[in-house]
Amino acid sequence: MKTSIATVSISGEFEEKLAAIARAGFDAVEIFENDFLAFDRSPAEVGQMVRDHGLAVSLFQPFRDFEGMPEPFRSRNFDRAERKFDLMAELGTDMMLICSNTSPVSLGGVDRAAEDFHALGERAARRGLKVGYEALAWGRHIHDHRDAWEIVRRADHPNIGLILDSFHTLSRKIDLNSIRTIPGDRIFIVQLADAPLIEMDLLYWSRHFRNMPGEGDLPVVAFMAAVAATGYNGYLSLEIFNDQFRGGSPDAISKDGRRSLVNLMDQVARAEPGIRIPVPAMPDRAKVSGVSFIEFAAGDAEERELEALFGVLGFDAVARHRSKAVTLYRQGEINLILNREEKGFANASYLVHGANAYAFGLMVDDAALAHARALKLGAEDFRQSVGPGELQVPAIRGVGGGIVYFLDQKSDLARIFDVEFVKIEGRPGVDADVGLTRIDHLAQTTRYDEMLTWLLFYTSQLDADKTPVVDIVDPAGLVRSQVVETRDGRLRITLNGAENRNTLAGRFIAETFGSGIQHIAFETNDIFATAAALAARGFNALTISPNYYDDIEARFGLDPQVVERMKLANILYDRDDAGEYFQLYSPTYGEGFFFEIVERRGYRGYGAPNAIFRIAALKRHLRPKGMPR
C-alpha cells in the first residue's frame, strides 16, 4: 500500500514537515499550494528536497474555480492551469487536484463542465500530466462525488479522473454503494480524513475539525472498503485540516497519521477480502479480558505511605518478588504491585515523575500477537533485562512514557505471579478485604492535544471502542473526557484531556511532569458495606458537600433514608437508562492522584454529572502549592 499525506496536515516549517513525514514511513506528500507559496525555495528545489527525503509528490493541490466559468474567466483559467502545469513539472509530480467550483459567477451544467475538463485533458496529455476532479461538500453546483463522476465520465479523457475524499462524501452521508460502480482506474487518488460528529457548517467543519481515520466518528472503514472494492490501487492520502494539528508536534502527528492508515487498511482488508491494495498482514485487534495488575513506582519515603494506603483500602501484601524490591498486594481480582527498585525503568519513572502508577498489565487473548500488532502500528517496544527464571513480558510504551504489558492465559505468562513472586505466608487473623472485586477503570490524564493520539493508540491495538467526548467541568476550566472500553466492560480506560494547568487534571500533569494514571477505580458489589469496612480501617472518604444530597434526592426522587446513608458515607449517585451508579472517592495523594470506589447496578457510564462536585471536593483536599506535606 502506498501512503501519502498532505503538507497542510502537519505543523512546522516546510522542511520540518517533510522530515517528520519521511520518518513516519510515508511514501509521498501532497503539496498544498499555500505551503509551497509561503516557502522561499524554487519549485525545482522543493521537488529535490522532497526526493532527498525519500518521498514522492503524490499530488499538487488545490486548483480552484475552474469548471463552468463564463468568459473571460474561462480562458484565463486555462492559462492559469498551464502555469501550474509548468510548476508541477518542476516539482516532479504528474497529478493535479481541481476541487469543484465555489465561485458565484460559475455556471452550472454537467456538459459544460465536462467540455472544460475534456479541453484541459488535452492540454494535460501534451505534458504527460493528469488532473483529478473532487467534489467539495460545499461546491456551488457540484457537491456530490456522483455528480463529479458523471462529469469525469462525460469528459471522456484518459488524463481526467475522479478524486474521492472521504470527508466530502461522508459529511453529506452519500450512499457508499455509489462508489462501488466506479471503475477503480478512473479514481486518480483517494484522500482520507475522519471528523468528530458535530452539527455545523460543512466548510467550517472540514477546515478545522478533520482528524485521522479512526480518531473521529465517520464510517471511514466502510468508505474505504467501497473504494477498495473498485480495484483502486493508488495512494491512500491523508488530508487533514485541523487547528490543533497545525500547532502540534510534526513527528507525533505524522506517526498518528501513519498508524491510522495501517489500522484503517487492516480493518478494510478484513471487511472487504480480495482487494487489490496490498495490505500487510497483521494480527487482529487484541481481545482484552481485564486489567491484570497496576504497578506503582516509589522511593523509600512513599513506599511506607503507599503500603499504609493499600492497607487502609483493604489490600494485603501477598507475595514478594524473588529478586527485586517489589511487593504484590491483592484483593479480589485486583493486583497492585509496588516497585521500589533503585535501578531499572520503575526507578527512572520515579525519579522523573515522583511516586506514580507507571505501568499496567492487560490480560489479552494472545500476548505475543497483541505485542506484534502494536509494533506494526508503530508502538515503541519496551524491554528490560530479566533475572534468571523470570519472564520477558511483552510490553510497549504508553501514555506519558509509561508501560503497557500484555499477558495471557495460554502461555507461561499466566503464571507470572507464581514464577516471579514468593508467597508471604502466615499472617493469621489478617482479613483486610473490604469487598473490592476488580478494577473498574483506569483514568489517564494527558494534555488535551494528546488525546486523539492515545485514543488511536488504544482503539487501533485493542478490540475496544471509544465513547463520545464528555465535558468535565472543573471550577478552573474544562477537561474533556473520552472513554476507551470493551463492550463487556472488562476494560475501561478514561482519557482526560486538560486544557489548562489550573484544573485538577492540568495541575496533575504539570506537577508530575507529564501524562499518566491519575486515578484508579475499584469495583465493589456493595458500596455501603465497603464504605463501612473502609471506615473501620481508618479510611477517610472525600467529603462531599451536604448541598449535593438535597439536590439528588429531589432530582432522582430517591428515598430520603437512602440519601441519608449516602451522605454519611460520602457516596455520590448517578443513574442512566441501564441502571444506577454509586461512587466514593479517596482524598488526593501527592500531586492529585486518587482512588475511586464504584458500584454499578447495570449503569454504563462514569458519573460525569458528579465530576464537578468531586473535583471541588478534591481541590479542597489538595494541599496548597508550595506547602510542606
Ligand SMILES: O=C(O)c1ccc(O)c(O)c1
Ligand atoms: O477546504 C478546501 O478548500 C479544500 C481544498 C482541497 C481539498 O482537497 C479539500 O478536500 C478541501
Ligand SMILES: [Mg+2]
Ligand atoms: Mg480533499
